[in-house]
Amino acid sequence: xxxxLTERDTWSMTNCPIARTLEIVGTRxxxxxxxxxxxxTRRFDDFAKRVGVxxxxxxxxxxELTAAGLLERVPYQEPGQRTRYAYQLTEKGRDFRPxxxxxxxxxxxxxxxxxxxxxxxxxxxxxxxxxxxLRCDDGHDVGYGDTVVDRGPGLIRTxxxxx
Amino acid sequence: xxxxLTERDTWSMTNCPIARTLEIVGTRxxxxxxxxxxxxTRRFDDFAKRVGVxxxxxxxxxxELTAAGLLERVPYQEPGQRTRYAYQLTEKGRDFRPxxxxxxxxxxxxxxxxxxxxxxxxxxxxxxxxxxxLRCDDGHDVGYGDTVVDRGPGLIRTxxxxx
DNA sequence: CAGCTGACTAATATTTTCAGAAGTCAGCTA
DNA sequence: TAGCTGACTTCTGAAAATATTAGTCAGCTG
Numbered sequence: 169x170x171x172x173l174t175e176r177d178t179w180s181m182t183n184c185p186i187a188r189t190l191e192i193v194g195t196r197x198x199x200x201x202x203x204x205x206x207x208x209t210r211r212f213d214d215f216a217k218r219v220g221v222x223x224x225x226x227x228x229x230x231x232e233l234t235a236a237g238l239l240e241r242v243p244y245q246e247p248g249q250r251t252r253y254a255y256q257l258t259e260k261g262r263d264f265r266p267x268x269x270x271x272x273x274x275x276x277x278x279x280x281x282x283x284x285x286x287x288x289x290x291x292x293x294x295x296x297x298x299x300x301x302l303r304c305d306d307g308h309d310v311g312y313g314d315t316v317v318d319r320g321p322g323l324i325r326t327x328x329x330x331x
Numbered sequence: 332x333x334x335x336l337t338e339r340d341t342w343s344m345t346n347c348p349i350a351r352t353l354e355i356v357g358t359r360x361x362x363x364x365x366x367x368x369x370x371x372t373r374r375f376d377d378f379a380k381r382v383g384v385x386x387x388x389x390x391x392x393x394x395e396l397t398a399a400g401l402l403e404r405v406p407y408q409e410p411g412q413r414t415r416y417a418y419q420l421t422e423k424g425r426d427f428r429p430x431x432x433x434x435x436x437x438x439x440x441x442x443x444x445x446x447x448x449x450x451x452x453x454x455x456x457x458x459x460x461x462x463x464x465l466r467c468d469d470g471h472d473v474g475y476g477d478t479v480v481d482r483g484p485g486l487i488r489t490x491x492x493x494x
Numbered sequence: 495c496a497g498c499t500g501a502c503t504a505a506t507a508t509t510t511t512c513a514g515a516a517g518t519c520a521g522c523t524a
Numbered sequence: 525t526a527g528c529t530g531a532c533t534t535c536t537g538a539a540a541a542t543a544t545t546a547g548t549c550a551g552c553t554g
Contacts, residue, residue, distance in 0.1 A: 172450075173370055173371045176370060176371065176372065176377075176381065177377075177380075177381070179449075181366075181381065181382075181383070181449070182383075183443075183444060183446070183449050184363075184366070184438075184449060185434070185435045185436075185437075185438025185439045185442060185443060185448060185449065186362065186363065186366050186431060186434045186435050186438055187359075187363060187438075188438045188442040188443075189434050189435075189437050189438040189441075189442055190359045190362060190363070190434070191442075192442065194358075194359040194362075195357075195510090195511070195512095196350075196353045196357040196511090196512095197511080197512080199349065199353060199357075200347075200349065200350060200353070203344075203347070203349050207336055207339060207480065208336045208339065209339065211530080211531085212530075212531050212532070213530065213531070213532095214339075214340075217340075218339065218340070218344065219344075220344070220345075221512075221513085222512065222513045222514065223513095223514095223531085223532070223533090224512075224513080224514090224532090224533075224534085224535095225511075225512050225513075226532095227531085227532060227533075228511090228512090237441075248522075248523080249521095249522070249529090249530090250520070250521045250522050250529090250530090251520095251521085251522095252530065252531075253531080260441050262475050263437060263440060263441065264437055265465070265475065266429075266433035266436065266437075266463045266464070266465060267430065267433040267434055267437060268349060269433075269465055270429035270430040270432075270433045270463060271348070271349045271352050271353070271430055272348045272349050272352075273348075273429065274348075274352050274426060274427055274429075274430060275347075275348025275349055275350075275351045275352040276348045277426060278352075278400075278423050278426065279348060279351040279352055279354075279355065280346075280348060280351075280485065281346060281485060283346070283484050283485035284483055284484035284485045285348060285483035285484070285485050286342075286344070286346050286347060286348065286482075286483050286485040286486045286487065287335075287480055287481065287482065287483050287486065288480070288481045288482070288483045289478050289479070289480055289481070290467070290478065290479050290480075290481050291467035291469065291471055291473050291477060291478065291479075292476075292477050292478060292479050293471065293477070294467060294469045294471060295479075296467035296468040296469040296471075297467065297468050298465055298466070298467045298468075298473045298478055299465070299466060299467070299468070300429045300433060300463050300464070300465055301429070301463070301464055301465075301466050302428070302429060302432055302461055302462070302463055302464075303461070303462060303464050303466075304453070304454035304457060304459035304460060304461045304462070305459040305460050305461075305462070306454065306457045306459040308454055308456065308457060308459075310454050310461045312425050312428065313455075314454060314455050314456070315452050315453065315454065315455060315461055316452070316453050316454075316455050316458075317370065317450055317451070317452055317453075318450070318451045318452075318453050319449075319450065319451070320447055320448035320449050320450050320451045321446050321447035321448070322443065322444065322446035322447045322448050322449040323449045323450065324449065358540090358541070358542095359541090360541080360542080374500080374501085375500075375501050375502070376500065376501070376502095384542075384543090385542060385543050385544070386501085386502070386503090387502090387503080387504085387542075387543080387544090388541070388542050388543080389502095390501085390502060390503075391541085391542095411552075411553085412499095412500090412551095412552070413499095413500090413550070413551045413552050414550095414551085415500070415501075416501080
């Protein structure tokens with residue numbers, strides 16, 4: 169079996185998981201809305217204000233993310249107020265956390281200003297900063313170049329080439 | 332000191348690292364071009380073809396990513412050919428790997444079709460699949476809810492509130 | 495030195511994203 | 525039941541991203 173990457177053009181990326189993910193969260197505002205959701209924002213107005221986006225854009229992204237199942241619209245009621253709806257992360261949305269952590273981490277490393285990072289995410293128990301890391305299922309740290317790309321069941325071949 | 336998240340509106344996200352990162356790679360095609368770079372693509376035409384994007388879009392993204400320092404344009408020469416330029420990842424670009432791994436992982440989990448994932452990334456040494464995980468600097472695994480958000484030096488307060 | 499090829503650039507059109515202002519709507523409060 | 529407020533929707537328009545097609549340009553080959 170030859171290396172998949174050397175025959176890159178014999179298979180297609182039409183079902184690429186990254187491309188599929190970006191169809192859902194591929195806009196700047198969608199990711200920033202998710203950022204706010206992870207920071208605890210729940211209400212429509214707060215999303216719009218804190219993300220720094222107009223209400224129409226906020227409404228569109230919230231609707232898309234809800235339709236995609238990353239957020240759910242749940243009723244809540246404050247005393248003396250009528251029933252309102254809050255957007256909160258589902259499991260599908262919470263599972264997006266590594267993406268945002270990795271983005272934050274990259275920005276802190278490569279796109280920060282002189283002042284340094286705005287926020288630090290720490291482990292609740294020990295107080296140490298949290299980072300996104302690559303590890304294999306056997307528990308080894310995986311550095312750059314320590315990986316092999318293998319075919320999965322969903323790989324689509326465009327030409328019936330070497331197996 | 333009160334929890335930062337309960338006083339979310341007393342500080343601003345104008346210097347948010349995620350927003351800054353998205354200013355560089357905030358388009359769908361930029362991320363897909365980086366995906367290809369990690370898969371080993373180096374040449375202009377291959378980027379355009381494999382990402383499935385028009386040449387102007389490919390040229391624009393490659394130029395932006397090069398200007399931002401994630402890619403570098405290096406000359407190369409195949410025998411009997413003239414000198415050409417290849418785009419390859421810099422350290423700044425390679426450091427983006429956790430983001431793409433996290434995106435891929437989310438897509439494999441939540442946006443795959445019946446066939447399953449197209450590719451599997453494995454640890455070269457042990458063959459086990461590789462995943463993006465959150466860990467603190469003391470080596471603990473960090474689950475959802477195991478984090479505290481703390482202020483960093485770059486935090487911008489919008490109102491001088493409780494310290 | 496004309497042809498060829500890879501690597502782009504230019505022009506045009508379409509679509510998507512987003513902002514800003516204003517309007518709608520539900521239902522609690524007075 | 526009129527007012528108020530949070531949560532949107534509608535409308536208009538600008539900006540950005542992308543597709544398509546058609547070039548340009550450098551420099552090795554013949």
